[in-house]
Amino acid sequence: MAVTEFLGCDFSSSPNARKNIVLAWGRVAEGRVVLQRLERLSSLAAFAAVLVESRPWVGGFDLPFGLPRELVESLGWPLEWAACIRHFAGLERAQIRSLFAAFCDARPVGGKFAHRACDALAGSSPSMKWVNPPVAYMLHAGVPLLLDAGVDFPGLHPGDPQRVALEAYPGLLAREVLDGWTPKAQGTGRRSYKSDDKAKQTPQRLAARSDLVHALEAGQGAHGPLRLGMRLQLTTRQRTELVADASGDALDAVLCMLQAAWAAQQHAACQPRYGLPGHFDPLEGWIITV
Numbered sequence: 001m002a003v004t005e006f007l008g009c010d011f012s013s014s015p016n017a018r019k020n021i022v023l024a025w026g027r028v029a030e031g032r033v034v035l036q037r038l039e040r041l042s043s044l045a046a047f048a049a050v051l052v053e054s055r056p057w058v059g060g061f062d063l064p065f066g067l068p069r070e071l072v073e074s075l076g077w078p079l080e081w082a083a084c085i086r087h088f089a090g091l092e093r094a095q096i097r098s099l100f101a102a103f104c105d106a107r108p109v110g111g112k113f114a115h116r117a118c119d120a121l122a123g124s125s126p127s128m129k130w131v132n133p134p135v136a137y138m139l140h141a142g143v144p145l146l147l148d149a150g151v152d153f154p155g156l157h158p159g160d161p162q163r164v165a166l167e168a169y170p171g172l173l174a175r176e177v178l179d180g181w182t183p184k185a186q187g188t189g190r191r192s193y194k195s196d197d198k199a200k201q202t203p204q205r206l207a208a209r210s211d212l213v214h215a216l217e218a219g220q221g222a223h224g225p226l227r228l229g230m231r232l233q234l235t236t237r238q239r240t241e242l243v244a245d246a247s248g249d250a251l252d253a254v255l256c257m258l259q260a261a262w263a264a265q266q267h268a269a270c271q272p273r274y275g276l277p278g279h280f281d282p283l284e285g286w287i288i289t290v
Helices: 044-051 069-075 081-089 093-105 117-122 135-148 170-179 203-218 236-244 249-268
Strands: 005-010 021-029 032-041 057-061 160-167
Touching (some): 032 044, 032 249, 057 249, 093 135, 170 249
Parallel strands (some): 057 160
Antiparallel strands (some): 005 021, 021 032
């Protein structure tokens, strides 16, 4: 594998001193993904500044890169990805909420939201959700900055091949490790490992984070070797920090970093488009490792 940094990003659409954007930077050494450092950013401007720095990386970003085609067609928005993102970026959040709520209100109970093809396979929230979690606002805040930075979006939009942006989803890898959940065989149990609500930052979630970190280091999940075949290397201090962070933000950034490292490994092995499927909707995008 080429000497490239792997970047994992736990994103916030409204970062501040309390709720940061967290970046995990790593490299491969002796067959392991070594966490080099964690970086915390308290503004979107700081995030944009990192993106334009001239250094090679493959990044996994925990935010949706596209909207459901069904929604875009219903609203009459551009059907080409970059044009759709530019149109979306030009709207205010209140407009987004109003448009999306009207779309949902016109649909039957149980089918309010439109979904991308990858959502069910990944177990991820619809990218049009504006609350719990507000992933639509994350797309609105983050993807235009990536586009402005000129990065490469494999399968979506060409850019600088030295800076490769991929949509990641840490919850997918976390469930594989803790619960034996896979895209093709969904498990029934689910151990929660994080919460922003202090009242829900329980000893059980602390234990789950500890188990998750140790499993990533060992390369062994709840039901055997991890599907991605990646092993994490941490210092004692890093391990303590990841387990102690009850919000799970730092751990999520590391999970995204591991997914990015897997994608780079696929690319190095001449797999098309960083391990993305041979075909996916170029308007909706796809989550790596799904």
